[in-house]
Each structure stands twice: as structure tokens, then as C-alpha cells.
Amino acid sequence: MKARVLIRPKEGILxxxxxxxxxxxxxxxxxxxxxxxxxxxxxxxxxxxxDLEALCEKLLANPLIEDYEILSTGSxxx
Amino acid sequence: MKARVLIRPKEGILxxxxxxxxxxxxxxxxxxxxxxxxxxxxxxxxxxxxDLEALCEKLLANPLIEDYEILSTGSxxx
Numbered sequence: 001m002k003a004r005v006l007i008r009p010k011e012g013i014l015x016x017x018x019x020x021x022x023x024x025x026x027x028x029x030x031x032x033x034x035x036x037x038x039x040x041x042x043x044x045x046x047x048x049x050x051d052l053e054a055l056c057e058k059l060l061a062n063p064l065i066e067d068y069e070i071l072s073t074g075s076x077x078x
Numbered sequence: 079m080k081a082r083v084l085i086r087p088k089e090g091i092l093x094x095x096x097x098x099x100x101x102x103x104x105x106x107x108x109x110x111x112x113x114x115x116x117x118x119x120x121x122x123x124x125x126x127x128x129d130l131e132a133l134c135e136k137l138l139a140n141p142l143i144e145d146y147e148i149l150s151t152g153s154x155x156x
Contacts, residue, residue: 006082006119021120021137030133032125039119041084042099047110055108059099 001046004071007061008039039066043073079124084147085139086117117144121151 009015017038025033042060046052052070061068087093095116103111120138124130130148139146 004084008119008121018120024137025133028133028136030128030137032128033122033133035121035123037121039121041086041117041119042096043086043113043115043117044111045113050108050110055103055106055111058106059102059108 001048002073003044003046003052004073005042005044005052005056005060006039006069006071007042007056007066008037008068010065010067013065079126080151081122081124081130082149082151083120083122083130083134083138084117084149085120085134085144086115086146088143088145091143 009018015037018036021036021038022034025031025036040060056068056070057063087096093115096114099114099116100112103109103114118138134146134148135141
């Protein structure tokens with residue numbers, strides 16, 4: 001199974017990278033973009049039964065300050 | 079419009095973060111996970127007509143070494 005894990009800072013947690021992007025936008029001529037949050041994307045292939053929840057909790061995300069979301073993106077293996 | 083931008087290293091480009099995750103897995107007791115690639119996730123709210131393609135090319139991604147994908151995730155604004 002191919003999976004995507006989306007990791008983002010929790011609501012209310014300061015996101016300096018997102019703020020930096022937001023501030024850079026007007027200088028580059030982009031208007032109308034707001035609420036920018038920057039997180040991480042992890043793509044992986046897992047055998048059936050692999051415990052992705054535990055993997056996220058222990059390795060990929062910091063559950064104190066980050067939310068994660070696991071999306072399955074297909075069953076191809078290779 | 080809410081949008082998600084997924085940015086990942088291009089095929090063939092070395093991904094040391096992904097390799098580091100892969101190597102950490104067996105030590106933590108996770109088997110059967112492979113092909114780990116680590117990229118970035120950017121979530122934002124854009125007004126209609128905002129040119130997200132150009133935004134990705136110029137600010138969010140490095141098109142030489144990264145692929146990006148823009149996903150619309152709804153039309154709520156707030």
C-alpha cells in the first residue's frame with residue numbers, strides 16, 4: 001500500500017515558516033493568499049498490517065505540537 | 079479556496095531525510111515500510127484567481143529538484 005502522511009503544526013502553535021512565506025508573498029507580487037501553514041509530507045510504501053498510526057506517533061510527527069493525517073494513495077507495490 | 083501544496087524531491091534526487099527515516103524504522107520495531115520520501119506540505123487559503131502555479135515555482139518549491147502538486151481542499155473562507 002502506498003500512503004501519504006501529512007504533518008502540520010497544530011492550530012494555535014506558532015508556525016514561523018508559514019509566517020515567513022506569508023510575508024514574502026506581497027514582495028513577489030502575490031496577493032490574496034493567507035493562512036499559510038508549512039508542514040511535512042512523508043510518502044512511503046507499507047506492507048499490509050504495518051502500523052502507520054504508531055509510526056507517526058513515534059517517529060514521523062511530534063504529537064505534542066503536530067497533527068497528522070494518513071492518506072492511502074493506492075495498492076500498487078514496486 | 080483552501081489549497082494544499084505537496085512538495086517532494088524528484089525521482090532520482092537523493093533524499094537524505096527519507097533515508098534516515100528508513101534506517102530508523104527497524105530499530106523502532108517497524109518492518110515492511112520502504113520507499114520513504116520526505117517532502118513539504120503547505121496549506122493556504124487563496125482568493126479565486128490567485129496564481130498558485132506561479133507561487134509554487136517562485137517561492138514554495140525548487141523546480142530543479144522538486145515536484146509539486148496542488149490540491150484544492152474546499153471553498154470555505156474564513
